[in-house]
Amino acid sequence: MTVSIYATANGNQQEVVSSGIPANQITDFAKVYAIAKGYYVESVTDEKLMKGAINGMLTNLDPHSDYLDEEDFKQLSEMTSGSFAGLGMEVSKEKTSNGVKVVAPIFGTPAYKAGIQSGDIVMKIDGQPTSSMSLDEAVKKMRGKEGTKVNLTVARTGELKPLSFTITRAKISVKSVQSTILDKNYGYVRITNFQSDTTGELVKALNGLYAQNHNLKGLLVDLRDDPGGILQSAVGVSSAFLPADKLVVYTDGRLASSKEKYYAKPEDYNVTGNEKEELNSLNPIFKTLPMVVLVNQGTASASEIVSGALQDYKRAKIVGVKTFGKGSVQTVIPLSDTSAVKLTTALYYTPNGRSIQADGIHPDIIIQSEYSDIVDSWDVSEASYDNHLDNPNQKDKPSKAAESVPVIRPAKQVSSESEIKARRDAKIKSLPKVVKQSEAQVDLENDFQLEWALNILEGKPIPKTPVK
Structure with a gap:
């Protein structure tokens, strides 16, 4: 499993818990607790009842708030370390x-x-x-x-x-960054999630691509099915491609402690303590090299922060399909040495003030996949959650119709789930038995979105009819 944006509480718990609880509601809670304890069909422990009550309180708020016991907190730490x-x-x-x-x-x-x-x-x-x-x-x-x-x-x-x-x-x-060379002169980087070491791994991958080919003409960053991860790592990845001190993302919530701005500077993307030195070692060609970022409906959270920043500054063309739309920040607030609350405390905004919450990043050029007809029916998005938070930019006014953007469509759609499974099985069997974790495996012949993302990077004209 992977987590979304992760942060650590900074001593502002008192801001959160200062409100009193109405006496009548405490009375109702105590009555329900006593009824469950006394009349449930099986004997039930106080710990089970209390943990269930806390879980219910938090999960009722939104899909990402949660109670973390000792095992949960350990798992969260493991997942962010990769x-x-x-x-x-x-x-x-x-x-x-x-x-x-x-x-x-x-x-x-x-x-x-x-x-x-x-x-x-x-x-x-x-x-x-x-x-x-x-x-x-x-x-x-x-x-x-x-x-x-x-x-x-x-x-x-x-x-x-x-x-x-x-x-x-x-x-x-999980190696969060993989890379290879496409079509001799184009770098390809796939980021699978945002871990504590992702910024450093990206620098190694990019410098490695330049070492292989000093005549790179462009870079394709693949963020498809990247569910997110650590906020600071998203800032670090964005900083690799933006000028120093540019605003990457800002957060806004009800409390003063939730209002933060993150810039392309070391103190804002520091996770392991090595990021400043690592980014200083990055070849400067990557600040100006033409870029395309490929996204899909599984691109979420931290990967949407990167996509949004690069899109706002017109540093890269965003291509693919609309992203997941997770635009909220979770803060882990310790309750004791063995438990904590993971609570949604803010929404994040791109440099131009866009909230991605329940809306997503809209690509500059839509590239549908061979599976679009099937995938569209799955409705995998933040907006599909029953208790998702609304997009604040759309509360007071209806969203404007999106500007007309080019759409690249494959002429033939994969028509069944069994065909998807057969293609995936064939792809897995074709992978080499031994491969470096840092080496990306790509299949331009059978990946329509990737093929056309590269075509766009190479400057090829956008077709007006479905592509065979």
Whole structure:
């Protein structure tokens, strides 16, 4: 699993908890607690009741606020460091859903290799229905010891019967940056998520590309299915391509502590302590090299921060399809040494003041994929959550119709889920048995979006009719 934007509380807890609780509501809570304790069909512990009450309080607010016990907090730390045991996918839980929705499987992980797809609904885990589980409970059941197996029963749009996947859990060490050379003179970088070391890994990848070819003509950054991660890492990645001291993103919330501005300068992107030295070592060609950023409906959170900043400054063309639309910031506020609250405390805005919340980044050029007809029916977006926060830019006035943008369409659409599975199986089988984690695996012949993103970078004309 991966997390969205992560931050650590900075001693402002008192701002949050200073409000009193109405006496009548405390009385109702105490009555319900006593009834559940005394009359429930089975004996129930105080700890279970209290944890459930806290979870309900937070998850009712929005899809990303949550209570973290000792195990949850440990898992959060592991995921942001890029090393954890499990299946390797981001999931969410909706009130109206009978299961757990898959936001995106992480490339190369057991979930990805098994054929799990964005939009899948996990109905059962080892035969136990997920409809009665909290998101935390479902995640814990999917995680486990490395090498053990878990069976997922999955509902998928277009499939008449549930699908069954038996997946072996693995220790997942995700390399967040992969790179290669395309078409001899064009660099390609894929960022799978934003970890504590992502900025440094990006610098290594970019300098490595230049070392391979001093005549680079452009750079393609692939952020498809990147679910996000650490806010400061998104600022660091943006800083690699923007002039020093440019505003990258700002946050705004109800409290003064939630109002922050993040610039392309070391103190704002420092995570490991090495970022200043690492970015100083980046070849300056990457400040001006022509760029295209490829996004899709699985591009979320920190990856939307990068896309939005580069788009606002016209530093890169954003191509693909509209992104996920997670424009909120979560702060981890410790309750004790072993527990914490992960609470949505602000929304973030691009340098030009755009909120991406429940709206997403709209590409400069739309490139549909061969799977667009099927993927569109999955409705994988922040706006699909039952209790998502509204976009503040659209509260008082209806959103204006988007300007007409070019659309590149493939002439042939993949027409069935079985064909998607067959293509993915063939792609996985074609991968070399041994490959450097930092080396990106690309398939221009069978990846329509990537092929046309490169064509745009190369300056080829945009077709007016579907492309065969």
